[in-house]
Amino acid sequence: MTTTKLQLEINSLPQNLRQEVADFVAFLKTKNKDKPKLKSREFGFAKGKIKLSDDFDEPLELFSEYI
Numbered sequence: 001m002t003t004t005k006l007q008l009e010i011n012s013l014p015q016n017l018r019q020e021v022a023d024f025v026a027f028l029k030t031k032n033k034d035k036p037k038l039k040s041r042e043f044g045f046a047k048g049k050i051k052l053s054d055d056f057d058e059p060l061e062l063f064s065e066y067i
Helices: 003-011 015-033 061-066
Strands: none
Touching: 003 015
16 A cells, blocks of 8 residues: 555544554554664674684595595
8 A cells, every 4th residue: 555545544534543543653663663673793793703623624534435
């Protein structure tokens, strides 16, 4: 539904129902505000926190018969 159609539908409602729509919109805004916003990830944030062994690229002994 487009914004214009939605506006027309709301305007066609009786005053008491328009107030309910306004209350619902206010509820949705507060409901959405309570959700924590995710921080954007910073490039290089985990640098130095992960250490690979020096022989990481070496073949495993388990597969020596296949190499």
